[in-house]
Amino acid sequence: MARIAPTLRDAGRGASSLVALAWAATLAEPLAAQRNEPSTLTALAVTQPIRIDGRLDEPAWQQAQHISNFTQRELNFGAPASERTEVAILFDEAALYIGFWCYDSDPSGIRAPAMARDFSFGSDDNVEIVLDTFDDDRNGYLFVTNPNGARSDALVADNGGVVNRDWDGVWMVRTSRSPEGWFAEFRIPFSTLRFRPGSEQVWGLNLERNIRRKREQVLWQGWSRDYNLEQVSRAGALAGLRPERAARPFDARPFAIGGTEWQRGQGRENVGHAGLDIAWLPSANWKMNLTVNPDFAQVESDREEVNLTRFSLFYPEKRPFFLEGQEFFQFQISDDARPFYSRRIGLAEDRTELQILGGARILGKRAGSTLGALLIRSEEEGAEPASDFAVVRWKQDVLDESAVGVIAVGRHEPGRTNAAYGADLRFATTSFLGEREFEAGLTVAQTFTSDSTDRFGLAHRFFVGYPNDLIDISASWTRVDSNFNPEAGFLRRSAFHQVSSEFVLAPRPAFLPIVQRFEIKPWEFSWYGDEATGDLQSFYAEVVPLAFTLRSGDSFEFNVQRRADAPTEPFELIEDVEIPAGTYWFTRWAADASSYSGRPLRGSVEVSGGDFYTGTRSEIALSATWKANRHIGLNADWARNRLSVEGESLTVDEAGGRIDFAISPDLFGAVAGQWNNEDDEVIVNVRLVWIPFPGSDVYFVFNQLAEHAGSRWLGARSTAVSKIVWRFAF
16 A cells, blocks of 8 residues: 555545545455355265256255355345345256245246346346366356246356357246246356366356345355455355267358349349358366358348548457357457457458458366467458468466467568567456455567568567455556558557546445435546657546445446547548547536336436537437246337537437337347448348257348338348258267
8 A cells, every 4th residue: 555655646635535545445344255155065976867847856956965055146235135046056967957036035036027038137036057177266157047947158258348248158048937036047068168178177156146126145155355256266166067079070061052132233043052060078177179161141230330430440259150259369459450250250351251261279277277279260351351360379377367479470461471479467366455356467579571671570568457345446558560560460550659547436325215326436447649740649537526326226427528620631530521630629428317126117318518629529329128927028229419510510319119029039130220321221131040959050041222212112132041050969
């Protein structure tokens, strides 16, 4: 404390007092490890079949050890769970079985509006499981279900720092209800998991239950508000396991696609396609994948955005082959510079799809080392040459929760090569000042471009953070030089150095019974300077004098921003509106309010206004969601920007809507539409998904693009496609 006080004192007496008060408050909280006994659950070996029906009525479930010592994280920190929850675990030679008894004194109050695969589980009653199969306090698997038997899952890395929610494992769950509550029965095949070899093992295990009408969140272990369930270093232990090597180490998934595409002025064209994905598990901790002729017709369309900045937008990856294992390849300098960005593979600059001929991937972990390798070849199409992409990422665990690693990324096309390579070091601990989190890291990367005059470019970043519930403070310094050129990565801007910091204070006042949490942000800033001259590129600062979340779950925030931008040449903001070169300073404000997401009908409103380059800009954004029942959900959003810039007054409208429907957890779909007046076109996407059994999928997808022409809407492009993926394990 003595070491940092002089630095904070320099910011002014008011800020110093605020920090000192917050620091005293955080030290006053209990620092003991959030653990109660039993903290070990022993799995029971079974030889009789377990029927997955959610009823938990086989004798083995009663014979197994049950745990029920759950503690509240929210709303009443440290209190016992208000509703009894029990868990038991079984296993046989092929799979792990996890049973939940979620007793409820008011079963009519159970909230479960979702049923589809990969449901958004933040508004449902649910149970969550995290398994640290290597017991390394870093990596794990997350499995979630709700009272309808909906399934969601994720891969966890860096002790919860990276959570890949796009991973889809092969597992199943069934649920049932009674006047006593609801019950869940999981079957997770060992072939879905990676784990170290060994005859008898201990895995990390943590469990969570959410009761939405009470806004109650209970955990088995590690219920501190400074942690999340995904932070596997806080987990308890699952003992007694004797997992065998996966009985079926080969997994083949052939797929076929058929459909038709019509485009105005070009007529109709039938499309057909077939390919194959193969997975091989040579051991329980290694997985190899091969894909031939992959196709991503089932992938949902990107949400179009009107870009009111001079920088590129970042679109998330959605294609399954690249989503699985993406946590193995995580490596970034900052949000502005990433040596590897998988959307560069098989997608042109305008995001149209290029044909991928095939690829291979290796993922594995052994003795604290994690390795991911990826090789992909894309076909020549139009102005895009045929290209080979290769990525290798290696990380080594060090100390209790830290790691070092390297990455190498290459793109080769006829006559030229581009490469990016680098190293990173991350120190992390959840035992700082007792049981607090602290992290620091250094990342360095270099690029090579064979046909460039200046072939080499360099980038690096240093960061430090104290990300805890009451105090969250961080700082970083980044530099990217003008020659840094990751062609298989993402670069929002180049030739810059950046200094940024953020401080958030979030007290929970006991004397205000309706308030769960305040959030006050004395500062957040990010300053970008030109790498060569040091001149300003852009600047962002934000102060949040007031933000709070009520115990009801409703929230509000008001903030004030100071911004600057210094384009060195004119740029087109939107069509027919050009911003001249110069330095622009502007002040803006914003306020938003949101209702509790656990209600069937919820919404949010955000308003903002202030200066914008040579004029002004005001915005209003509205969204609403109605979960009619577990079969139907509706969502709509609308945003309007009013700009007065360079003597031009204009309005930019964006709107979207979505209907989610589910007949069962294995048959569901959505109808989504979007429009903005800048492109003046409507995009409609319809998806229907049937999962006949885990690992196999049948899709029907329809896309329609319509353009506004005078007083009429004209169809510009229509696509209707069916895709079948069938899993064979042998």
